[in-house]
Amino acid sequence: MSGFDFSVIADSLPSLSGGLAMSFMLTAIAMAGGLILGLILAIVRLSNIRFVSTIAALYVNGFRAVPLILVIFWFYFLVPLVIGRPVGALYSVIIAFVMFEGAYYSEILRAGMQSVRHGQWQAAKASGLSFLQTVRLVVLPQALRKMAPLMVTQGVILFQDTSLVYVVSLHDFMTSASIVANTQNRMVEMYVFAAVVYFILCTLGSTLAERLKRNPTLA
Amino acid sequence: MKYSWNWAVLISEPYLQWLGWGTLMTIVISLVSWAIALAIGTVVGTFHSTGNSRIRLFTSSYISVFRNIPLLLQMFLWFFVVPELVPDAIGTWLKRDLPHSEVVTAIVALGLFTASRVAVQVSAGIVALPRGQGMAAKAAGLSTAQAYRLVLLPQAFRLIVPPLTSEFLTIFKNSSIALTIGVFELTAQTQQIESFTYQGFEAFTAATVIYMSIALVVTMFMRQVERRTSIGNT
Numbered sequence: 287m288s289g290f291d292f293s294v295i296a297d298s299l300p301s302l303s304g305g306l307a308m309s310f311m312l313t314a315i316a317m318a319g320g321l322i323l324g325l326i327l328a329i330v331r332l333s334n335i336r337f338v339s340t341i342a343a344l345y346v347n348g349f350r351a352v353p354l355i356l357v358i359f360w361f362y363f364l365v366p367l368v369i370g371r372p373v374g375a376l377y378s379v380i381i382a383f384v385m386f387e388g389a390y391y392s393e394i395l396r397a398g399m400q401s402v403r404h405g406q407w408q409a410a411k412a413s414g415l416s417f418l419q420t421v422r423l424v425v426l427p428q429a430l431r432k433m434a435p436l437m438v439t440q441g442v443i444l445f446q447d448t449s450l451v452y453v454v455s456l457h458d459f460m461t462s463a464s465i466v467a468n469t470q471n472r473m474v475e476m477y478v479f480a481a482v483v484y485f486i487l488c489t490l491g492s493t494l495a496e497r498l499k500r501n502p503t504l505a
Numbered sequence: 506m507k508y509s510w511n512w513a514v515l516i517s518e519p520y521l522q523w524l525g526w527g528t529l530m531t532i533v534i535s536l537v538s539w540a541i542a543l544a545i546g547t548v549v550g551t552f553h554s555t556g557n558s559r560i561r562l563f564t565s566s567y568i569s570v571f572r573n574i575p576l577l578l579q580m581f582l583w584f585f586v587v588p589e590l591v592p593d594a595i596g597t598w599l600k601r602d603l604p605h606s607e608v609v610t611a612i613v614a615l616g617l618f619t620a621s622r623v624a625v626q627v628s629a630g631i632v633a634l635p636r637g638q639g640m641a642a643k644a645a646g647l648s649t650a651q652a653y654r655l656v657l658l659p660q661a662f663r664l665i666v667p668p669l670t671s672e673f674l675t676i677f678k679n680s681s682i683a684l685t686i687g688v689f690e691l692t693a694q695t696q697q698i699e700s701f702t703y704q705g706f707e708a709f710t711a712a713t714v715i716y717m718s719i720a721l722v723v724t725m726f727m728r729q730v731e732r733r734t735s736i737g738n739t
Contacts, residue, residue: 353682
């Protein structure tokens with residue numbers, strides 16, 4: 287091994303930071319979209335309307351049974367076919383992540399809402415609130431506080447999972463590091479550097495989750 | 506949407522064979538990695554559950570390093586970086602002579618990654634036991650090792666069957682990441698079928714159905730484990 291070459295990292299910082307921005311953007315969109323979709327799925331599953339809640343359950347369990355890479359491949363193949371023209375990797379990846387994360391967030395949200403004491407649901411009903419009003423005004427505000435640490439943990443997992451867009455060559459942080467590693471033939475430097483960056487960012491997230499768990503009033 | 510269906514592609518050669526080999530590879534990688542993860546995870550988790558702060562420094566570092574780096578990058582580190590960092594003779598052997606080095610690397614990476622997650626569960630399981638269990642074991646004259654082996658670990662494992670089930674399910678899904686270092690497991694094979702035949706719908710449906718079947722079998726197996734290991738209604 288011929289010494290650790292820091293200059294290759296310094297030289298490639300522009301493309302790496304561009305990649306990191308892409309990773310953050312993907313994480314943010316997948317989180318926001320996943321939360322919205324997850325909330326709808328969770329409410330539908332708690333609603334006790336048999337037909338739709340069965341479909342939502344099938345959706346959630348289906349997505350949770352397959353690897354994210356397969357989901358990325360599925361949408362990379364499907365989206366252009368449905369739209370009828372090539373749309374590029376980014377759009378199909380975003381759709382894949384939102385659909386996939388929706389399934390995971392719905393389980394967190396459902397568990398959180400179910401953990402709200404039964405008396406709260408009954409009291410809300412007794413005071414004349416509809417099901418949706420109960421969810422919005424009574425259950426969700428209490429559940430969100432309890433779920434905050436899990437949400438952050440899922441966010442950290444999601445951030446790590448965005449590295450999988452490597453398989454469709456979308457230029458996130460992981461792919462950018464890998465491109466430099468291969469073109470400059472500097473595998474050691476680039477992959478160690480990437481690992482350090484991921485480690486620091488994810489440790490910050492994990493620490494935040496740990497704090498929230500110990501001190502729920504922070505949420 | 507224009508698409509010409511051809512489900513027969515799945516049962517024609519060589520594609521049927523690709524699917525079969527891919528499925529087998531996914532199962533083998535996952536099971537071997539799971540064995541490694543259980544073994545190392547139990548050891549790390551047991552040490553992590555002790556109060557000793559020096560030991561905990563090691564176990565916490567292990568857990569946080571393996572949990573906070575994406576698995577894809579961990580595969581790359583084991584595959585591309587580690588052979589460069591070890592002494593030359595070993596590095597050359599890893600790169601040139603180790604048969605199926607990508608499969609071995611995938612198993613090591615997946616096993617050590619999952620071990621960190623198993624360790625967290627094992628440690629939580631031990632900590633969740635009533636303190637009297639450890640004390641009673643000591644009072645009965647068991648050594649520390651015996652107390653863990655005969656009293657604490659069997660009870661801890663009973664408690665953590667549900668979270669271990671979900672880790673076991675996850676390892677099959679995570680094994681797909683091995684395709685990034687050139688392992689032809691199930692997802693890679695179906696992707697290859699798609700690029701050879703353009704029958705992506707059929708290929709990915711086959712993979713989806715196979716992954717779902719694996720999940721179903723694993724869930725049923727673990728339910729049996731849970732039923733057999735539970736004591737009465739506790």
